[in-house]
Amino acid sequence: MMSKLLAGVIALVMALPVVAQKKYYTKNGRVSFQAGTAVEDIDGVNPAAASVLDAATGQLEYMVLVKGFEFKRALMQEHFNENYMESDKYPKSVFKGKITNLSSVNFSKDGTYPVTVKGILDMHGVKKEVESKGTLTVSGETIAAEASLEVALADFNIAIPGVVSDKISKTVKINISCKYNVLQ
Amino acid sequence: MRIMKKAGIVIVLLIILGLGYGWYLYNKEPLDVRSVKTDIEVTADQLLLHFQQDENAASQQFVSKVMIVSGAVREVSLEDDGQATVWLTTNELLYPVTCSFYKAEAEKVKTLAPGDQVRIKGVCTGMLMGVVINKCSLEEMKKFVPYNPEHR
Numbered sequence: 237m238m239s240k241l242l243a244g245v246i247a248l249v250m251a252l253p254v255v256a257q258k259k260y261y262t263k264n265g266r267v268s269f270q271a272g273t274a275v276e277d278i279d280g281v282n283p284a285a286a287s288v289l290d291a292a293t294g295q296l297e298y299m300v301l302v303k304g305f306e307f308k309r310a311l312m313q314e315h316f317n318e319n320y321m322e323s324d325k326y327p328k329s330v331f332k333g334k335i336t337n338l339s340s341v342n343f344s345k346d347g348t349y350p351v352t353v354k355g356i357l358d359m360h361g362v363k364k365e366v367e368s369k370g371t372l373t374v375s376g377e378t379i380a381a382e383a384s385l386e387v388a389l390a391d392f393n394i395a396i397p398g399v400v401s402d403k404i405s406k407t408v409k410i411n412i413s414c415k416y417n418v419l420q
Numbered sequence: 421m422r423i424m425k426k427a428g429i430v431i432v433l434l435i436i437l438g439l440g441y442g443w444y445l446y447n448k449e450p451l452d453v454r455s456v457k458t459d460i461e462v463t464a465d466q467l468l469l470h471f472q473q474d475e476n477a478a479s480q481q482f483v484s485k486v487m488i489v490s491g492a493v494r495e496v497s498l499e500d501d502g503q504a505t506v507w508l509t510t511n512e513l514l515y516p517v518t519c520s521f522y523k524a525e526a527e528k529v530k531t532l533a534p535g536d537q538v539r540i541k542g543v544c545t546g547m548l549m550g551v552v553i554n555k556c557s558l559e560e561m562k563k564f565v566p567y568n569p570e571h572r
Contacts, residue, residue, distance in 0.1 A: 263518050263549055264497055264505040283503055283520040286548040303484060304520075304545035304554050310450045327479065327546050415499075 257292035257343065258418050260379055265414030267300050271389075276403040278312055280305035289379070289416055294338035296353055298331040298412070320394050321360055329359040331366070341372055348373045353383065362392045370412070379416040384409060453543055453555040454522065456486045461539075464491030464508035464517040464551075471547040472515075482544040482551075488559055489517055490539045496532050504529035506540065506556070515550035521557065528558045535564030 265285035272278035285300045302323035307313040317323040333355015335341065341349040349372050357366045370383025388407050389396065396404045460482070462470075467489055470478040491508035494516050498504050502523040507516040519540050521529055532538065542556035 261549070263507070263516075264499075264503070264520065266503070284505070284518050284545070284548075284552045284554060299548045301546040301548060301552055304552060306554065307450060309446070310448045311446060313450055327483075328548070 257290070260289040260291065260416035261419045262287050262414045262416050265298070265381075265412065267298075267410065267412055269305075269408050269410045271405050271408045273403055273405050278307075278404065280307050280312075280316060282306070285412075285414065287381075287414060287416070288419070289381075291341075291343045294335035296331075296333050296335060296355070300329050302327055302329060320389075320396075326359070326361050329357070331355055331357045333366075333368075341374075343374055343379075346375050351383075357387065357392075359387075360392045360394055364391050368412075377418050381412065381414050381416065383412045385412075386410070453486055453541065454557045456541075458486045458488060458541065460485055460487035462487065462489055464489055464510050467517060467544075467551050468510045468512065468515055471551050475547060479546060483546050484543060486541065486543055487553075488539050488541050489519070489553060490537070491517065492564070493532050493534050493536045493538055495534060496529060498526060498530060502526050506532060506538070507550075508538070508540070510550070517551045517553060518548075519553045519556040522555060525557050528561075532558075532561065533564065535566075537562040537564070 263286050264283060265287050266281065266283055267285045268279060268281040270277075270279045282300050282304045283306070284304055285298060287296070287298045289296050302321050303317060305313070305316060307316065333353050336352045336354050337350075341351060351370055351372050353368045353370065355366065356363050364387075366385055366387060368383045368385035370381060373380040373382075386407050386409050389404075390406065396406070467482070470481065489508065491510070493506055494509040495507040496505070497507075504521040504523070504526040506519045506521065506529060508519065510516055519542060538558060539560040540553065540556050541559050542553035545552045545554050
């Protein structure tokens with residue numbers, strides 16, 4: 237009897253890792269944005285965003301260091317950090333959200349799944365709800381994620397001076413691209 | 421009349437110079453970190469410790485500064501678009517130092533393997549899941565040679 241019970245428990249424990257949904261992470265996610273207009277192209281790229289994705293709950297966290305955005309021109313980088321994002325005061329931007337259609341993603345079957353993510357973007361000292369559409373591509377133990385969203389600068393208290401208002405777009409397109417690995 | 425003419429020429433020249441300087445400033449490329457000399461050098465371990473003990477103080481000391489960080493390679497990642505990232509081992513498994521390289525440096529990064537001792541130059545941007553260094557280039561590399569008693 238005891239040995240049967242023990243065997244049952246062992247079998248259950250061994251089966252657990254298969255049943256348990258995994259957590260995924262990346263430390264070199266790529267976040268880029270386009271804030272230019274027809275007059276001028278302004279884009280910044282951050283190659284070292286960190287993110288954690290919980291496959292069981294669909295929870296998703298994304299963090300970037302504002303000073304990590306790289307630009308084509310030195311002056312853009314300076315204005316971005318000092319005038320618009322005030323990166324000394326607000327060094328990090330964080331998104332915390334959830335995949336709203338988690339049931340349509342099969343993390344154990346290779347394939348590309350369209351997802352919608354909803355959550356709070358904490359940027360420039362302002363927290364606001366945002367929604368993003370994208371895809372998760374499962375291939376074995378890794379997941380590639382692509383997503384984009386548009387945010388209005390005014391929503392995050394980022395003011396554009398009149399002199400440059402024809403050069404900087406009032407809404408910014410943010411693109412996210414990363415490869416998640418299993419968190420061991 | 422002559423003075424007026426001379427003054428006119430000077431003013432035009434000044435305007436041209438001003439516009440030229442403005443154009444230069446506008447188009448100036450960001451600093452190439454590879455050509456910057458630096459006296460700041462820390463090990464990956466020390467760097468993490470600074471940030472864990474007092475993130476604000478460490479940010480004051482390191483963020484936006486060109487520095488050299490040394491340590492052992494834990495992992496290397498090379499993306500299709502040329503983006504190369506190297507993680508340096510620290511005392512904490514979950515918090516390695518993330519070094520994001522200039523795309524032109526990818527060829528050198530390809531030669532790295534876990535265990536190699538390296539000195540990497542870059543700009544510290546702060547701490548997320550570990551400290552992050554951007555615009556990196558490889559300063560020095562020593563290959564890791566596994567101990568093999570048969571070769572004694």
